[in-house]
Amino acid sequence: MCACLFACLLVKRNLILIGKLFLLVMLHTVAPDIWTMDGESIRFFGIPFPLRMTIVRLPDQRLWLHSPVRPSKEQLAALQVLGSTAFLVAPNAFHHLYIGHWQEHFPEAQIWGVSKLKQKRPELHFSGILDETAETPWQPHIEQIYFRGSAILPEMMFWHRSTKTLILTDYIQNHDTGNDGWFWRRLKRIIGVEGPQGGVPLDLRLSVWHRRAARDSLQQLMQWDFERIIIAHGNCIEGNGREYLQKAFEWLQ
Numbered sequence: 001m002c003a004c005l006f007a008c009l010l011v012k013r014n015l016i017l018i019g020k021l022f023l024l025v026m027l028h029t030v031a032p033d034i035w036t037m038d039g040e041s042i043r044f045f046g047i048p049f050p051l052r053m054t055i056v057r058l059p060d061q062r063l064w065l066h067s068p069v070r071p072s073k074e075q076l077a078a079l080q081v082l083g084s085t086a087f088l089v090a091p092n093a094f095h096h097l098y099i100g101h102w103q104e105h106f107p108e109a110q111i112w113g114v115s116k117l118k119q120k121r122p123e124l125h126f127s128g129i130l131d132e133t134a135e136t137p138w139q140p141h142i143e144q145i146y147f148r149g150s151a152i153l154p155e156m157m158f159w160h161r162s163t164k165t166l167i168l169t170d171y172i173q174n175h176d177t178g179n180d181g182w183f184w185r186r187l188k189r190i191i192g193v194e195g196p197q198g199g200v201p202l203d204l205r206l207s208v209w210h211r212r213a214a215r216d217s218l219q220q221l222m223q224w225d226f227e228r229i230i231i232a233h234g235n236c237i238e239g240n241g242r243e244y245l246q247k248a249f250e251w252l253q
């Protein structure tokens, strides 16, 4: 009887372990306490875009979700294995589409977003606005800079201090065009986002009318000690992130 009970407990324990491992496979481990999760690709002005969200676990086990993608049931379950979803972050006026989906499942999670989203998403309750003066609950573990200068898309950029990781959304794109057709490959090259040396998309570059403000923001970014850059569209930059960033912003000098 005892042996039978022991065997059942062992099987149950292993099943739980296998379940957890399966869920964690859905996440890409970047470094201790940072993961990324890929979402469904979208099309922006017809151009195919892969999407990525970033998850950071704070020392108190709360999870910080940057640029959330549309969640599947399995992805929602995977997050519960990691910790308690506490913050949903919309870093610019474009990356907000799935915030509400996550909040439905994690109603206690706080939503933080840039000011334009207050008008764009009036149905959402924002716990805080991301701008130059924002003081956020995730500092000092994750630091932030409001990248100014663009008439269209100011963006809050983040730095995970302990892993020397810069977390950007639209300002660096680095598309793997291997599976794209000739037309999209050509277009991404012209826009300046074809990997392995992607960069700031042409439309964003053209929207930077206040170049001095953008240069100041870049200068602040370069004061952070980072090696890796996580981005929302395309392949992340795993090393020499500072050099990569410098090159991507040469047009601003």
Ligand SMILES: [Fe+2]
Binding pocket: 094, 095, 169, 170, 232, 233
């Ligand atoms: Fe984007």
